[in-house]
Amino acid sequence: MTLQQQTPNIDELIDTITPLLARQDLITLTGVLTPLSTSEIVEVLERLNLKQRAIIHRLLAKDRALEVFEMLPPALQSDLFTGLQDADVSRLFAELDPDDRMWLLDEVPAVLAARLLRGLPEDERVLTAGLLGYRQGSVGRRMTPEFVTTHVGMTAAESIERVRARLADAETVYTIPVLDHGRRVAGIVSLRDLLGADPDAPVEAFMQPAHTSEATEEAEVAARMCTDLRLLALPIVDSESRLIGMLTIDDAVRILEHEESQDAARQGGAEPLNRPYLSTPVFTIVRSRVVWLLVLAVGATLTVQVLSAFEATLAQVTALALFVPLLIGTGGNTGNQAATTVTRALALGDVRPRDILRVLSRELLTGALLGLLLGAIGFGIAALVFAPDMGLVIGLTLLAVCTVAAAVGGIMPLVARAIRVDPAVFSNPFITTFVDATGLVIYFLIARIVLHL
Known part of the structure; x- marks a missing residue:
């Protein structure tokens, strides 16, 4: 059997799922959804209406539901919230990374945004509120505040220990800023360099010069820098050059895709839909x-x-x-x-x-x-x-x-x-x-x- 034959046809899946939703045959529907990949479920959700999306999302296991939710466009995430129970909404929002929350908060009504923020744990609310302080369109609103750093004077072994300590909560560990005593970016080291270095070698001996962007810079400009320089992550600094976040390559690509969609729509004399056509x-x-x-x-x-x-x-x-x-x-x-x-x-x-x-x-x-x-x-x-x-x-x-x-x-x-x-x-x-x-x-x-x- 060829790979093409093994891959489910989305149109056939829709034809199978739609009648099951109409009959409320949730047991059979769960059996259809279980073997599907996350990306296939996202494709299915993008072709269904609001009520149908909410039903399918509730049938997914907790971890799978979060994976699917993270892959949905922010506009569909906002729509999905209206069809879920408050407990589900609060859990999904809390489990998102702070920078992903910002994409969603830009889409939901202000009243719902305030309610979502109040439902966050204190530490997560502080992180998210910090990003909300930057204007829309700036890279400060798209950076992640969860990252790993090392310091000048530290050894490779000490730096690796810092990485291990943050593996659970850091969004990126492959590009590690080296800070001086004023939290300014002195350079960059990669995880590969740390693992290959002599454990007792100071990181400043093999760190590379760092490219940075100010948090007030246009997100598109910073994203373009990140992709043009082939960086896995770009350090984001404040007006005094102190490190406050990182723009990861996946977020940079997402920003550029969003901007190019806007440009394409406006060049054709329309506003961007910001969501899949069939679900609009x-x-x-x-x-x-x-x-x-x-x-x-x-x-x-x-x-x-x-x-x-x-x-x-x-x-x-x-x-x-x-x-x-x-x-x-x-x-x-x-x-x-x-x-x-x-x-x-x-x-x-x-x-x-x-x-x-x-x-x-x-x-x-x-x-x-x-x-x-x-x-x-x-x-x-x-x-x-x-x-x-x-x-x-x-x-x-x-x-x-x-x-x-x-x-x-x-x-x-x-x-x-x-x-x-x-x-x-x-x-x-x-x-x-x-x-x-x-x-x-x-x-x-x-x-x-x-x-x-």
């Missing part, structure tokens, strides 16, 4: 799209106003109307390409707002070259079908529109970052609307000049 209520999907559609509809009135202003020009040369979709479509696509490229470069740290003039010059040249190529093709087709002067209008317009669209699309994400707005918000939908209006103005002005209208 239709009303939530509508709400994530309607505001953007209204904003873009208002913006599109600019295009209507431009067409109205040049109505007389269109009446004199009706052929001009035939090329309107081509020109505004090409301009919008050119601007979107530039915006997507620069937004991605911003996320990777390849460009910064101070590079705006360099980006502008590159996009002006890129847009001009694209416009020359497309304009030459447009000139040939329009001249052949209509007349050479009409071909000249189309060719010049494509050159101008591509140049303007690329320049605007390239600098808008940088302007957004400079004013601390999500660059994705300034991307495709707004650029398309802007370029549509300006492209038509350029088109009709060129037509008036060339055709002597």
Whole structure:
């Protein structure tokens, strides 16, 4: 039997589980769930409604229930709380790591968040409250306060003993900060280095330089540093460079996935769902799209106003109307390409707002070259079908529109970052609307000049 044949089909599981839930056949349902892996149960839960998820979660063994809960998106964790008993909710919340609690607290209503915090043991409440003190979006809200450290002057053997003492509660033990007497990070040692070193060797003899990030830094920036440098964990420090937490690689990847999902949604003119599509209520999907559609509809009135202003020009040369979709479509696509490229470069740290003039010059040249190529093709087709002067209008317009669209699309994400707005918000939908209006103005002005209208 092949591996593919051994792996359960999620659709078949849903078809099996749904009737059992409807009949409340909990004994058979438990038998179906028992052999499934944690990831398979998560996939099943993501395709069910709120009530069904709560029933299945209650049937899981205590340890399995926690594993499944930890793997669910925070939005589904919040939903699941409404279907569980208070005792189950308190137990699950208390067993989460402090940084995982923060993802959940950002999703649940404020009243429930306060109740969850009050139900924590004193030591766990102190740890979680410390993270809550940082603003949303900062890495301080995503770091773990449970980690292992060693100190300059300590030996490898003493450091290993410190690791053993924290194995039960530390979230990461593979990257160990070396602190000086002021709790500042003097360097980093790995668990591998400790195990391979002479037991009596001081850790400062083989520690490596440390990369750190301040707790107030944007979580995406710190996460990008962690992944770019291939670190298992990144030390997080306060304004006085004292160690206060660690950003682990799994949390860094989670942050980047979350940010990229947001960017992808906003570039398409919608708000991110933050949960699997099939488990998202239709009303939530509508709400994530309607505001953007209204904003873009208002913006599109600019295009209507431009067409109205040049109505007389269109009446004199009706052929001009035939090329309107081509020109505004090409301009919008050119601007979107530039915006997507620069937004991605911003996320990777390849460009910064101070590079705006360099980006502008590159996009002006890129847009001009694209416009020359497309304009030459447009000139040939329009001249052949209509007349050479009409071909000249189309060719010049494509050159101008591509140049303007690329320049605007390239600098808008940088302007957004400079004013601390999500660059994705300034991307495709707004650029398309802007370029549509300006492209038509350029088109009709060129037509008036060339055709002597």
